Amino acid sequence: MTERKSKKILLQTHNLVKKFGGLTAVKDVSLDVKAGEIVALIGPNGAGKTTFFNCLNQVTVPTSGAVTFADQSLVSVVSPATKLLVLRLSQVFAGLSLLWLPLVLGVVWPEAFFRLEAVIALSSLTLFRIYLLRPLSRFRPWSRLLLIIFMLVDIVCGAVWLARSAEFSEISFFGLFPFYPLLVPGAIILIAGALTLLVMFNLPRVREAFGRYLRADTITRLGMGRTFQNIRLFSSLSALDNVKLGRHCRTKANFFGTVFCLPQARREEQDSAEKAAECLRFVGLGDQLLTRAGALPYGDQRRLEIARALATEPRLLLLDEPAAGMNPTESRELITLVRRISRAGIAILIIEHDMKVIMNLADRIFVLDHGELIASGTPEAIRKDKKVIEAYLGAQ
């Protein structure tokens, strides 16, 4: 035990909670995985094991709690500064909605102000817009979208306003410019494009506030690979391509590099092909490079999934029931495979029902029941734990 403590903690969760509506699938789970360790997560069906996995790599966003992986916080916490920024933004849009619509209407259709129903419609529209702004400050998932829509509406309104005022009033904005027919659409395109791009890609704070701070793919790049309970291969691609996709996050050839056949891109492609083939050989599929993934036998598909995860060069590998549906021979092969992976210095967190596999492999075991962590410890300790036996066999 003392020897293990000296090792660095790779993954740590703290009071992780995931609720689906009224159902709490994961409840206050805190566990840790140290570098190079094999940790197992067991529990009866529907105990929330897979949900827990999904929360780890942000495929589902946890309701509350914290996840730290390789000294990085994975669950986004919105900083007060960002919160303020978003509040200001929503205030700007509220202000704009108060100003724009009447202004535009006044120019496009001046009689509007003398019509009862128009005024009613206008004010209710404005109110509705302000009402819609509320979720912005609450950081609802679709608030980013709302922001973009508002931005677009305002820009279009502005453009219409400019165009119409030039059309109807004596003062012509566009008469001054030689680029009259180009100006309005040009302005729309430029402003809309620039703002959208800004929000979408660049402004890190906005992104932090509106998107998930770390998406699954970023987490994979940080070094957390995973497999799935129900195999999720890219079934119409070849085995090699599947594993090459695992190399995706370690390569960086872009559009232009590919189209113009730049030497760097070509080298990278060759390199990733070699590495992928190596991974396939590692799991024992060296002779199946060009077979379609969907056409492989079941056990091979499982191994292909592992190879794909290995190709991402993980520091922690999450295996979700890798032995499900395997016969004893295959299970034994799997155990050796996992051992070999572990020997390469990769920490493993494994969900499994097959107790033989678990007891053979795990350094430590955590037990989940109804989303709660009910026990943890060495295999021997778990085997004797009363609560665990109860959970599996039902309370007497």
Place this chain on the structure above:
Amino acid sequence: MLNTLLEQSSLFLQQLVNGVTLGSIYALIAVGYTMVYGVIQLINFAHGEIYMLGAFLSFSLVTGFFGIGLPFGLAVVIAVIFCALAGVFLDIVAYRPLRRAPRLAALITAIGMSIFLQNLALLIWGAQIKSFPRAVVPAFLFAPALQFGDVVISWLQVVILTTAVLLMVMLQLIVHYTRIGRAMRAIAQDKTAAALMGVNVDRVVSYTFALGSGLGGVAGILVGLYYNAVYPTMGYFAGIKAFAAAVLGGIGSIPGAILGGGILGLAEVFGGGYISSSYSDGIAYAVMILVILVKPTGLFGRFARDKA
């Protein structure tokens, strides 16, 4: 000043009446989309064409296009029945073989059917706009039913509104209080489970198509009379707008479709009347896109179509 206000308010009322009429027609069509989507999760693109067929069939039967001219009432009944059968036929020929195929395959097939039917109508009846001859349609329909000040409500509008309301009530009764309605709701919840419980899924789906298409046919006839125009592309625009209405109300929900149809009809008429007549078609598209982007479940939706 008072005069202007009076004029404005009667314009408002007139537009309101027009909007409600249009809305009830959209609701009739939208119900067809929503029912089919509820049962087999398919956007039946060809539904608008069924509606167009309804209008054309009643027109042809009444004017003797096929050789015999029938009295108006009989023609309407036959047209509606034929529409219902056409819906069932569509399901059996085009969609049923694809139940297990990817959803995109079924959607593409639906678009293909829509184009096929539209061009078939073009081939049979030609592109020209057809009008119901006055002589064969009951005359009272074109007379004003109510008139106060400048606001006129024609009998046709009254008929459209009452038909829509009656059919909707009937539909609700069917869905909630009959065996077949119960089966429909069961399939909407879980197709496999319903099949395991002994529900004949194919038959219920056929019934759904028949009901939805029948309503679509009724809408087609009413619109043909209302605008006095029947033409092959009429189903395309109406279909899209009704689909927007169904999405707005929450696809899969019948009350949602009715409400969505009403809102869209009003939005279109008021948008056309007050903002810009040329963009009134765009209102439907804009509403549809916004609803899908912001709240894909619509007003009453049960289907959360968002991923993960």
Place this chain on the structure above:
Amino acid sequence: MKRDLSIILTLIFMLSLLSFSARARAQAETIKIPVASPFTGPLASFGEGVKNGALLKADEINAGGGINGKMVEIVLGDELCDPKEAAAVATKFANDPTVAIVIGHLCSSATLAALPIYKEAKLPAITPASTNPQIGKSSPYYFRNVYKDDFQGDFLARYAKQVKNFKKIAIFYEVNDYAMGLKKAFIRQARKLGLRVIGAESYMAETADFKAQLSKFKMMRPDAIFIPGYAPQATLLISQARSLGLKCAFFGADGLDDEIMLKNPDADGLFVTTPFLVDQGGAQVQDFVKRYREKFSIEPNWFAANTYDAVGLAAAAIAAVGLDREKVRAYLAGISSKEKAYQGITGATYFDKNGDCLKAAFVKTIKDGKWVSAEKQLQ
């Protein structure tokens, strides 16, 4: 096996090309006069008149021995009044070296689409029906034996003011070159005359619902609604206006001069301009009407009459100078004064420097489901 497939497909492609060329080569020794118009689609009934008029004239020429001994063959090009199709049809004609002159197109927007193609191929064309003012100015190869929209719009404004004594007019126009040209000319003249245009609304070719805009018009209480556009929409528009309780008069330009208006009982009292009236002509006209009725058993409309004359003009040009495009153009441009004018059933036709011609306009109206000449014509 995949390669076999691609070879087979290529072969199919080549074969289809061959079949094209085979069709292209199957030409007898006739003089081709192409006529481009919408023969199917929503405006087919207009095209019907064009087709009949052209065929009647061709028969007449052929019965008289043809042009210099060669028979005249009318080649129909159907363009649905769709600018895209019009451009395609025009390319086909322009690329056929045996074509020296084209009769067509009917709709102004189709004519404008085809115009640059003819201009480039140096192919002269006569339109019997497109009235947009742009046409003559844009190409020296385009001629027309019909009046222009500025004249027609002008004429209608004067008629509405001076004969009908209207005071407030609303305009409901289709968005196309023809209708917008009319609208512009009408408003210009109305301003001069002191006729009030109280509102203008637009619709698109595929619109079927006019109620929202009509409701708006209703509140403005116009004396009449002017509909620059085409008959299929106009008849719907009038029915819907009546069902909304609009009681004002309706009038339009030659685009409304169509049989389908007669089927609409609401359209009674509608009046339109037309370049040709059956009962306003001499013996030549009566002869034309008689033969037309015999051959097609329907009444001729102005499209038929104008096309009849346009084919006559084309035949005269070919008879005089042969099948050379440049020479045909020069011949047509040479008809530049009253003395040199071509005498047809629609009166004397001669062109100004733009290739436009000046013709009289008449007014006809619907009475008890029949077109009749208006009681009062404007001179």
Place this chain on the structure above:
Amino acid sequence: MKNKAMHLDDRLFSDKKLYLPLLAVVLILPWLPMGIAGPYVIRIATLTLVYMVLALGLNVVPGFTGLLDLGYVGFFGIGAYTAGLLTVYYHWSLWLVLPLAALNGALWGILRGAPTLRLSDDYFAIVTFGFSELIILVIKNELWLTRGPMGVPGIARPDLFGIVLNQPWQTYYLIFFFLLLVLWTVVRIRSSRLGRAWFAIREDEIAAECVGVNVARYKIIAFALSAAIGALAGAFYARWFRFIHPDMFKFWESILILCLIVFGGMGSITGALVGALVLIPLTEILRIVLPPEFSNARYLVFGLLIVVMMRWRPAGLLPVEKD
């Protein structure tokens, strides 16, 4: 062993036996005896090449990323109008107008794509459809810019180094050049890191995310590329046809292009080419062979074709997958 496993798409630029004869046929076509290769035939051949470009462009979204795009014609229209209007108002050269049109197309592709990233199949399809209808509506109604339903006539012909290309064979070679450009791009990308990422998204979005593919980003790239290709074809089309009209960009056209790739096999590059090669001349043949009252209903054949293909050969004539 290697060649057998390689799909036709991969051999397009590497197998001499495959591409040399094809190249020869295409290059010789305008010089065949004049009876065969009249201007009309060259016109149809050019049109076929335009649709090949369009089919390749559309193929990127439904074929590679698995999202059904029902509004592709919108980008075609954006490209055509950008090029057409710039040419009519400013008389710019094709080589200036073309990249601008492609860029504009790509921008709108991104704008349309950004909010729809999380939508699933049928809702995505509906949004794309609505988007293209809105574009056409705007083109139709903003008369001050686009002349609306009157169309934009009199667009200048394409030019090259100041020379106006006014012979049919010249424009034919021009579009062939663009086709090769697009084909090269698409073929290269298909077997690269980028293409694999798209296939991963098509097969399983969540798994793709978990192996480290930034789904949003690659979807956006696909939208932008697809839209840019469509706009490029549109820009060429405007300069070649010399007249543009909102009705040229109706929903029909989207379906026609979709039909091309469904026919050839979604996701297959050669499939898209073959689809265009067979179906586009077919429309012209139908126009000539059928009597006029039927020729307007010739889309009927396409509707039926889609239904039949989906029923019996959902993977198309040249399917991507082989077992």
